[in-house]
Amino acid sequence: MQERGTFGRLGFVLAAAGSAIGLGNIWKFPYITYANEGGTFVLIYLVAIVAFGAPIMFAEILIGRNTTQSPVSAFSALSSSLQKSKAWVLTGWLGIAAGFVILSYYSVVAGWTIYYFGKCMTWSFNGFGPEQAANLGKDFGAFLGNGPLQILFHALFMGATMGVVILGVKGGIERSTKILMPVLFSILVLLCGTSIFTPGFGDAIGFLFHIGPLSADAILEAVGHAFFTLSLGMGAMITYGSYVSKKDSILKASFQVCLLDTVIAIMACVIMFSIIFSVPEAERATTFSKSATILFTTLPRMFYELPGGAILSPIFYLLVGFAALSSTISLMEVVVAYFIDEKGWARKKATLLVGGGIFLFGIPSALSLGASEFFSNAKILGDKSTGIFETMDYLASNWLLPVGGLLTALFVGWALPNAFTQAELEEGHGPFPYHAAWKFLLRFICPIGILCVIWNVA
Ligand code: TRP
Numbered sequence: 001m002q003e004r005g006t007f008g009r010l011g012f013v014l015a016a017a018g019s020a021i022g023l024g025n026i027w028k029f030p031y032i033t034y035a036n037e038g039g040t041f042v043l044i045y046l047v048a049i050v051a052f053g054a055p056i057m058f059a060e061i062l063i064g065r066n067t068t069q070s071p072v073s074a075f076s077a078l079s080s081s082l083q084k085s086k087a088w089v090l091t092g093w094l095g096i097a098a099g100f101v102i103l104s105y106y107s108v109v110a111g112w113t114i115y116y117f118g119k120c121m122t123w124s125f126n127g128f129g130p131e132q133a134a135n136l137g138k139d140f141g142a143f144l145g146n147g148p149l150q151i152l153f154h155a156l157f158m159g160a161t162m163g164v165v166i167l168g169v170k171g172g173i174e175r176s177t178k179i180l181m182p183v184l185f186s187i188l189v190l191l192c193g194t195s196i197f198t199p200g201f202g203d204a205i206g207f208l209f210h211i212g213p214l215s216a217d218a219i220l221e222a223v224g225h226a227f228f229t230l231s232l233g234m235g236a237m238i239t240y241g242s243y244v245s246k247k248d249s250i251l252k253a254s255f256q257v258c259l260l261d262t263v264i265a266i267m268a269c270v271i272m273f274s275i276i277f278s279v280p281e282a283e284r285a286t287t288f289s290k291s292a293t294i295l296f297t298t299l300p301r302m303f304y305e306l307p308g309g310a311i312l313s314p315i316f317y318l319l320v321g322f323a324a325l326s327s328t329i330s331l332m333e334v335v336v337a338y339f340i341d342e343k344g345w346a347r348k349k350a351t352l353l354v355g356g357g358i359f360l361f362g363i364p365s366a367l368s369l370g371a372s373e374f375f376s377n378a379k380i381l382g383d384k385s386t387g388i389f390e391t392m393d394y395l396a397s398n399w400l401l402p403v404g405g406l407l408t409a410l411f412v413g414w415a416l417p418n419a420f421t422q423a424e425l426e427e428g429h430g431p432f433p434y435h436a437a438w439k440f441l442l443r444f445i446c447p448i449g450i451l452c453v454i455w456n457v458a
Contacts, residue, residue: 007243011174016061016231016240016257018177018326021184023109024229025265026320027295030272032225034294036218039210042269044219048226049262052449055441056232056405057254059412062424064241065250070337071095071235074242075411084415091407095235096338098400102234103331104362105392107161109292110328111153111366113321115143116296117314120303124310128300136297144293147371154366155359157321161328162355165336166348177326184319187312188264191271194306200277207273208266216456223453224397229261233401233408236330239337249429275302292369295320332358365389399454406450413442 007015033041067074072092079088119139123132143149164176195201227233244250275298276284303313332354339350368375368388376387385394412421422435 006245007174007240011178012240012244012248013253013256014177014181015174015326015330016237016253017260018181018323019231019236019240019330020229020257020261020327021181021264021323022327023106023320023324024225024327025261026268026323027109027292029225029229029265030269031292031294032221033208033269034273034276036214036221037212038207038273040212040214041218041222042208042266043211044214044222045226046262048223048449049230049258051441052223052405052409052446053226053230053232054254054258055438055446056227056409057230057237057258058250058425058438059408059442060232060235060237061241061244061250061254062412062421063408064238065244065246066424068242070242070341071238071334072338073341074235074238078411079415082415082417082420088407088411088415091404091411092235092338094400094404094407095233095238096335098234098396098404099236099331099334100358100361101392101400102228102396103161103328103335103358105365105389106324106331107157107328107358107362108150108154108366108389110321110324111150111155111157112143112296113317113324114156115149115153116317117321120300120314120317123300123304124314128304128310133301133304136300137293140293140296141370145370147367150366150369150371151363154362157324157328158355158359158362160325161332162351164325164329165332165355166351168347176322176329180319180322180326184323185264187316187319188267188271190312191302191316192267194302195271195274198274198278198302200279201270201274203277204270204273207277208269220398220402220453220456223450224399224402227401227405228397229265230258231327231330233404234334235404236334239334240330242337245428247428250425251429251432271302272298275299365392402450402454406447409442409446409450413439413444413447 029045033045063071063074063078067077069077070092072089072095075092076086076089078084079086195204231237241250244253272294276294299316300313303309303316306312332351335354335358336347336350339345339354340347343350345353364372364375365388368378368390370376378388378391379386380388380391381394385391418435418439421439422432425432425435425438
């Protein structure tokens with residue numbers, strides 16, 4: 001086996017936050033919140049973060065740090081040393097599959113941020129007026145329909161991810177997130193501050209926090225997104241946990257990651273909805289589709305009205321690209337670490353083969369937003385999703401991650417003895433008086449909650 005290396009204290013929080021904070025917060029959360037009418041959806045999401053997200057995050061990091069292994073080896077090592085069923089290793093396998101599937105379409109969206117970086121540069125130099133604003137939606141549609149461009153940017157992003165993963169944990173992952181996350185956060189704070197002065201700000205806040213009816217499907221989506229946004233349910237945090245030092249507190253780090261992730265998601269919504277609600281209601285439906293595009297069809301409006309916006313807008317898309325990169329790294333690292341730990345491959349070989357495979361697997365997703373009639377309209381799962389891109393996202397966020405989270409909760413809740421989990425959580429932290437409450441969540445509340453959700457929809 002190769003030398004594994006460990007994160008420094010801040011390095012871990014930043015790398016884990018880097019994994020958690022990504023397109024899930026800035027691109028996906030605002031658009032699914034918009035599509036699900038805000039309010040209640042946000043509330044369910046927040047409940048899911050506290051009741052399922054945080055407890056499962058402790059569980060995953062605990063498994064990783066205790067075993068210093070990636071998911072498949074971690075589950076098999078723990079189940080054999082504690083004489084539990086070998087079948088738990090399936091959880092690890094499911095995670096590898098989820099990583100493969102998620103990265104394949106995530107990288108497509110991540111590629112859009114690079115393209116929009118370039119586009120904003122053009123606007124900044126050539127001017128952005130009412131005509132450009134009116135054409136934002138149309139332009140974006142044309143870009144989605146351009147197959148070669150979609151594949152090109154997907155390829156660029158996969159290449160960048162592979163470049164970092166090849167450098168390994170310390171060299172690549174820790175160093176890059178340390179600088180980029182604080183800068184991204186600062187720009188978001190600035191935009192949030194600006195949004196207070198937009199006419200739509202009040203309505204945006206109202207929309208985010210009103211209570212109304214919600215469908216079972218929307219509840220599933222909120223819970224699934226809680227897993228997605230915290231990078232849970234597929235062993236990413238097990239893998240990162242395996243690089244955490246015994247001197248660090250798992251609890252404190254997890255809490256910080258959950259908090260940062262949630263704050264950034266809500267900030268992204270405030271910014272986006274302030275712009276959306278500043279447009280008169282009659283025009284809103286034609287200006288902003290309730291779809292995956294709002295990050296690219298709303299924000300430029302705000303930027304180019306801001307003093308200094310011409311400078312900020314390209315920087316913003318670049319930073320979103322970096323936030324996405326720190327997430328794609330973690331997705332790829334799960335799959336790569338498997339081949340390193342289990343198959344004894346060299347890091348370089350594992351990265352090249354895994355990255356190449358995921359790139360190819362992502363091509364149908366890249367072409368399924370208009371470029372290819374066939375991929376765009378495919379209904380593999382019946383009416384649940386249209387097109388390969390949507391189907392992959394539906395499968396991963398609504399099934400693979402919740403099921404992975406369920407199995408992890410059951411494993412740590414029931415299969416790992418109390419003395420064992422308590423000792424591991426207290427190592428590097430000191431006494432943890434809520435151990436019993438946490439176990440109760442893992443044993444009963446998480447499994448029942450997740451099962452109800454799955455039951456409702458299946
Ligand atoms: N959490 C990231 C986001 O919100 C995406 C992500 C990275 C992820 N690694 C993951 C999702 C592992 C699920 C599992 O953008």
